Amino acid sequence: QKEVEQNSGPLSVPEGAIASLNCTYSDRVSQSFFWYRQYSGKSPELIMSIYSNGDKEDGRFTAQLNKASQYVSLLIRDSQPSDSATYLCAVLRMDSSYKLIFGSGTRLLVRP
Amino acid sequence: EADIYQTPRYLVIGTGKKITLECSQTMGHDKMYWYQQDPGMELHLIHYSYGVNSTEKGDLSSESTVSRIRTEHFPLTLESARPSHTSQYLCASSESPHYNEQFFGPGTRLTVL
Numbered sequence: 001q002k003e004v005e006q007n008s009g010p011l012s013v014p015e016g017a018i019a020s021l022n023c024t025y026s027d028r029v030s031q032s033f034f035w036y037r038q039y040s041g042k043s044p045e046l047i048m049s050i051y052s053n054g055d056k057e058d059g060r061f062t063a064q065l066n067k068a069s070q071y072v073s074l075l076i077r078d079s080q081p082s083d084s085a086t087y088l089c090a091v092l093r094m095d096s097s098y099k100l101i102f103g104s105g106t107r108l109l110v111r112p
Numbered sequence: 113e114a115d116i117y118q119t120p121r122y123l124v125i126g127t128g129k130k131i132t133l134e135c136s137q138t139m140g141h142d143k144m145y146w147y148q149q150d151p152g153m154e155l156h157l158i159h160y161s162y163g164v165n166s167t168e169k170g171d172l173s174s175e176s177t178v179s180r181i182r183t184e185h186f187p188l189t190l191e192s193a194r195p196s197h198t199s200q201y202l203c204a205s206s207e208s209p210h211y212n213e214q215f216f217g218p219g220t221r222l223t224v225l
Contacts, residue, residue: 032212043202043216044155088155092212097168098143100212102155 001026004091006103014111019076021106023089026070032092033065033072038105039085048074079110115139118203118217125193126225133188133220135203144186145214147202148172155202161186193224 005024013019021035032051036044050056050063050072062075072091076083086105093099116137125131135144146159147170157170161180175197176190186205190197200221204214 034213041151043219046213046215049213090214097160098212099157099160099171100214104154 002103003027003093003101004089004103006087006089006106008104009107010109011106012109012111013079015079015081017079017110019079019083019108019110021074021076021087021089021108023072023074023091023103024070025072025089025091025101027091027094028067028070029094030067030070030091031094033063034090034092034100035061035063035072035074036088036090036102037083037085038088044088076108079108081110081112084108084110116203116205116215116217118201118220120220121218122221122223124223124225127192127194129193131190131193131222133201133203133222135186135188135217136184137186137205137215137217138184139205139207139215140183141205141207141215142183143206143212143214144180145204145206146170146176146178146186146188147204148174149200149202151200159188193222195224198222198224 035048038044048063056063060077064073088105089103090100119134142163147155156172158174159178202219203217206214
């Protein structure tokens with residue numbers, strides 16, 4: 001089992017819809033969670049971080065964390081074609097290394 | 113906005129050559145990282161550093177080496193490039209070891225012929 005699991009997609013949504021991206025993780029003691037957006041051929045860009053259970057909103061993005069279920073999600077409201085990218089979930093490994101463990105990413109396609 | 117730079121952005125080189133990929137950040141971050149990513153594939157951590165004179169190997173075995181003589185600079189060296197080293201190399205840095213928001217540079221796309 002991978003430490004961080006994501007559906008590879010592609011997830012296809014029409015413009016203006018809500019895109020819901022999901023991620024599960026295996027380390028129960030993880031405390032820090034991140035969402036990155038990566039356009040094809042580019043480097044990852046940090047879009048959200050979340051550390052506490054519940055929702056965190058930033059513009060059109062909402063991150064949701066449920067530590068009991070070991071589940072973190074990203075909602076994108078009013079999806080735009082420019083949101084089409086691969087979204088990477090990352091979880092901080094809670095050992096002495098403090099390494100970020102990345103999922104393989106979910107490809108999102110927003111149809112005009 | 114993160115200020116982290118990588119040079120060169122693209123490099124095409126022959127087998128057996130020694131290469132150094134440069135990474136610099138102006139944010140004073142202690143932690144720096146090198147990742148390798150093939151197109152459409154996962155990020156793999158190959159090296160990281162907690163600070164000056166600290167270097168650690170990552171989760172993916174790599175024939176590259178790194179050094180950290182200055183806080184802002186974290187170069188990666190391949191002594192003898194091979195076609196299997198063809199990939200995108202991404203450098204990142206973070207300020208806090210506990211929250212670890214990592215910011216990435218633009219990457220170096222390496223092709224070894």
